[in-house]
Amino acid sequence: MSAAKISCTGASFGAVTLAVVRKDLRLEWRTREVFSATVVFAALVLVTFNFSFEPGQGAVERMASGFIWVAFVFAGMLGLNRTFVTEKEEGCLDALFLSPADPGAIYLGKVIANLIFLAVTEAAVLPLFALLFNFPLARAFPTMLLPLALGSFGFVAAGTLFAAMAAQTRIREVMLPLLLLPACVPVLIASVRLTQAALEGLDLESVLPWVGMLVLCDALFVVAGTFLFQHVLEE
Amino acid sequence: MAGMTAEHEFPRGGSTLQDRMDRLLRRVRNVTLPLAGIALMGAMVMIFNYAPEEKTQGIVQKIFYVHVSSAWSSYLAFFVCFISSILYLLKRDRAWDLLALAGAEVGVIFCTAVLLSGPFWGKPIWGAWWTWDARLTSTLVLWLIFLGYLLLRPFVGEGERGARFAAVVGIVGFLDIPLVHLSVRWWRTLHPDPVVMNPEGPQLPPEMLQTLLVTLAAFTLLAVSFIAVRAELERLRDLATALRGRLRESRQ
Numbered sequence: 211m212s213a214a215k216i217s218c219t220g221a222s223f224g225a226v227t228l229a230v231v232r233k234d235l236r237l238e239w240r241t242r243e244v245f246s247a248t249v250v251f252a253a254l255v256l257v258t259f260n261f262s263f264e265p266g267q268g269a270v271e272r273m274a275s276g277f278i279w280v281a282f283v284f285a286g287m288l289g290l291n292r293t294f295v296t297e298k299e300e301g302c303l304d305a306l307f308l309s310p311a312d313p314g315a316i317y318l319g320k321v322i323a324n325l326i327f328l329a330v331t332e333a334a335v336l337p338l339f340a341l342l343f344n345f346p347l348a349r350a351f352p353t354m355l356l357p358l359a360l361g362s363f364g365f366v367a368a369g370t371l372f373a374a375m376a377a378q379t380r381i382r383e384v385m386l387p388l389l390l391l392p393a394c395v396p397v398l399i400a401s402v403r404l405t406q407a408a409l410e411g412l413d414l415e416s417v418l419p420w421v422g423m424l425v426l427c428d429a430l431f432v433v434a435g436t437f438l439f440q441h442v443l444e445e
Numbered sequence: 446m447a448g449m450t451a452e453h454e455f456p457r458g459g460s461t462l463q464d465r466m467d468r469l470l471r472r473v474r475n476v477t478l479p480l481a482g483i484a485l486m487g488a489m490v491m492i493f494n495y496a497p498e499e500k501t502q503g504i505v506q507k508i509f510y511v512h513v514s515s516a517w518s519s520y521l522a523f524f525v526c527f528i529s530s531i532l533y534l535l536k537r538d539r540a541w542d543l544l545a546l547a548g549a550e551v552g553v554i555f556c557t558a559v560l561l562s563g564p565f566w567g568k569p570i571w572g573a574w575w576t577w578d579a580r581l582t583s584t585l586v587l588w589l590i591f592l593g594y595l596l597l598r599p600f601v602g603e604g605e606r607g608a609r610f611a612a613v614v615g616i617v618g619f620l621d622i623p624l625v626h627l628s629v630r631w632w633r634t635l636h637p638d639p640v641v642m643n644p645e646g647p648q649l650p651p652e653m654l655q656t657l658l659v660t661l662a663a664f665t666l667l668a669v670s671f672i673a674v675r676a677e678l679e680r681l682r683d684l685a686t687a688l689r690g691r692l693r694e695s696r697q
Contacts, residue, residue: 371617375610379600388596389614392589393621396628403632423628430624434617441534441609 226311230319234293235326243296244289244327252285252335256342270343275405277343279398281335283365283391286328290369291386293324294377303377307443317370317439321432324366332358353408360424361401367431368393374442400424466540467680474673477666484663488656496656508566510657514664515558516584521668522552523591523619530615533608539683542608545615547675549594551668556588583629590618590625 221229238244259277263269270277297303306316340347347354369390376385400420407417492510499506526548533541563581564574575581594614601607649657 368617371613375597375601375613378606378610379597380602381600385597385600389593392586392593393617395586396621396624399628399632419631423624423631427624430620431617434620438534438613438616441613444606444609 221311223312223315226315227319227322230316231322231326234320234323237296238323238327244292245330247292248285248289248327248331249334251288252281252331253338255281255284256335256339260342265343270345271409274339274343274345274409275402278336278339278405279361279402281339282328282332282362283394283398285331285335286362286365286369287386287390289327289331290324290366290373290390291376291383293320293327294373295382298377303374303443313440313443314436316443317374317435318432320374321363321367321370321435324370325363328362328366332362347409350409350411353411354405356421357401357404357408357424360421360428361397361404364397364424364427364431365390365394365401367428367435368397371431371435371439371442374439378442396423397427400427462536462538463540463680466544467677470673470677470680474670474677477673478670481663481666481670484659484666488660488663491656491659496653497650502570505566505569508562510660511664512559512562512566513657514660515555515562517661518664518668519552519555519559519587521665522548522555522672523587523622524548525672526552526591526594526615527619530612530619533612534616537605539605539608542612543676543679543683544672545608545612546598546679547672549591549611549615550675551671553588553591553595554671555664555668556584556591559584560588577633579630579633582632583626586625586629587622590614590621594618 256277259265259280263273265273294303297306309316336347336351339345369386372389372393373386376382376389379385400423404417404420404424407420488510492507496507496510498504526545529541529545529548532538533545560581563584567576568574594611597614598607598611601610
């Protein structure tokens with residue numbers, strides 16, 4: 211059935227992926243719904259951290275990568291929920307069900323779009339973190355790019371698959387964290403460890419196993435998502 | 446025998462996958478359930494009367510037999526859920542979904558037993574009910590993953606979509622287990638090293654090892670029986686729903 215689907219469109223896998231990315235980016239560019247909500251939310255998480263921990267200068271150094279990642283994860287979940295809830299409400303999800311496009315390509319398109327949203331949020335939150343906690347981030351930033359990229363990708367790859375399901379349940383926003391947070395434990399541990407190492411200026415060689423762990427997680431989630439998305443996008 | 450009355454309701458002699466699964470589950474349950482009862486009694490006797498008391502830990506160490514066996518049974522049940530989920534997505538037959546659901550539920554029950562029996566040992570030995578040790582943490586994460594599986598189902602609503610979504614979670618969740626294990630293990634470890642599957646051979650005294658093996662066998666039989674009975678129960682629920690629908694139609 212899926213072979214017949216592809217042949218009757220003529221659109222290649224890559225073309226479908228690009229079309230979904232462009233649709234999501236255009237939608238976001240016009241509404242700026244997800245971006246504004248997630249950045250404000252991430253900022254609130256940082257402010258809440260400050261009040262609940264009252265971290266002194268030494269403590270900030272120890273907990274910096276944890277702060278950053280918890281803010282990213284919470285804000286990221288907000289964004290992931292929004293992308294599919296909007297589609298569900300406006301009937302776009304039904305159109306995607308009906309379209310003859312390869313579900314794997316739709317999934318990858320959504321992953322790339324969500325990754326771009328999360329990256330933009332991170333780009334806004336990191337300077338804010340440095341500013342609010344008087345933390346010198348700029349020096350470590352180049353080495354931080356690796357855990358940021360790999361960790362965000364794994365989180366978004368799993369999150370996109372689960373968010374598509376959560377949007378079709380009765381409790382929507384509540385369902386996503388219940389599925390995503392436990393599944394993303396390896397991604398979170400590895401990302402926090404690598405980011406901490408980058409902040410402390412350790413050489414990446416000593417934390418190489420964590421890079422391998424992130425690559426494994428990314429591969430598992432993106433492969434599983436590409437193959438399983440057809441079972442999520444179905445009426 | 447609650448099962449006896451139920452058996453009259455099953456359509457007999459059919460040849461669909463569901464019919465064959467019904468017969469298989471009933472046959473398996475008829476064998477494993479009595480055997481599990483006998484084996485469990487044997488295991489209890491061995492644990493308290495045959496296996497020697499550990500020198501430093503004393504009587505608390507006996508939790509070990511139940512703890513390890515529960516852990517094994519939960520993995521077995523989650524594996525059943527994983528395989529059945531794959532088969533469900535490939536074949537789209539409700540029979541596989543019933544088995545997957547039963548596997549996940551029984552797995553969560555045994556995983557809960559692991560998480561509950563651990564602290565009773567941990568309190569006197571480690572001095573704390575809970576520590577963020579590698580194996581405790583990864584078991585907790587595993588439990589949470591499949592709790593998500595069970596929570597998801599009722600909120601998707603009745604029918605085939607819930608089965609599909611659950612299967613996706615069952616597959617991704619199970620594949621995630623090795624990664625959770627490895628990452629949490631690198632994160633930290635405090636748990637006693639494996640004493641049975643040790644590279645230098647089992648380090649348990651033979652009486653303890655024999656007791657553990659009997660308990661393991663008993664719990665395996667118990668897990669298999671639970672899965673079969675649970676799948677059967679869900680099947681009966683399906684039949685009841687169908688019958689209720691037919692009754693409503695005939696009244697109109």
